[in-house]
Amino acid sequence: MPLIRIDLATNSREGLARDIGNIIYRAMREEIHVPENDKFLIISKHENDELVYPKSYLGIEYTPGIVFIQITLNDGRSTELKKRFYKRIADDCAHELSLRKQDIFISLVEVSKENWSFGNGEMQYA
Numbered sequence: 551m552p553l554i555r556i557d558l559a560t561n562s563r564e565g566l567a568r569d570i571g572n573i574i575y576r577a578m579r580e581e582i583h584v585p586e587n588d589k590f591l592i593i594s595k596h597e598n599d600e601l602v603y604p605k606s607y608l609g610i611e612y613t614p615g616i617v618f619i620q621i622t623l624n625d626g627r628s629t630e631l632k633k634r635f636y637k638r639i640a641d642d643c644a645h646e647l648s649l650r651k652q653d654i655f656i657s658l659v660e661v662s663k664e665n666w667s668f669g670n671g672e673m674q675y676a
Contacts, residue, residue, distance in 0.1 A: 551584065551585075551588055551623055551624050551663075551666060551675070552578055552584055552588065552590065552621050552622065552623040553590050553591075553592070553621070553622040553623075554571060554574055554575075554589075554590065554591045554592070554619065554620070554621050555591075555592045555593075555594070555618075555619070555620040555621075556570055556571060556574075556591065556592070556593045556594070556617065556618070556619055557594045557595075557596060557601065557617070557618040557619075557620075558570075558594075558595060558596070558601075558616070558617045558618070559595065559596060559597075559598055559601060559614060559615070559616075560595040560596060560597055561598075562595065562615075566647065567593040567595070568593070569646070569647055570617060570619070570643060570647065570649075571589075571591045571593065573639060573642045573643055573646065573647070574591075574619065574621070574639055575589045575591075576642070577635055577638040577639050577642065578621075578635075580638075581631065581634050581635045581638050582623075582627055582631055582632075582635050584623075598614060601614075601616060601618070603616055603655075610652050611652060612652065612653060613650065613652075613653055615649065615650060615653045616653045616655060617643070617649065617653060617654055617655065618655050618657075619639070619654065619655065619656045619657070620656075620657045620658075620659060621656070621657070621658050621659070622658075622659040622660075622661060623658065623659075623660060623661070624660070624661065624662070624663055624675075625660035625661060625662060626660075627660075632658065636656050639654060639656060640654040640656075663675035663676060664676040
């Protein structure tokens, strides 16, 4: 059900986006109970002037190492579950990939189940 988009700078180290995707998938499986093999990712790398963000927002300082993560998924998860999910991704990216937690920007887009077609022009979840 989730569709993950990862946007980061073109000068990011080789394999970083894949590694971030693996961390997100593991967090989805363990924290928000996404089914096995439900792993759909789109990775985009951008020139520095194509990633636009403020120097700081809400007391958080950003660097050119910022990573934008957008996850579209079914609605219905609690605020507490989402908080654990965000924290898990940021913590694991920091611990395993040496990324700054401050540079892990996550946005969830929640949709109803009938808004998915996984192929064949069918609405598998409705």
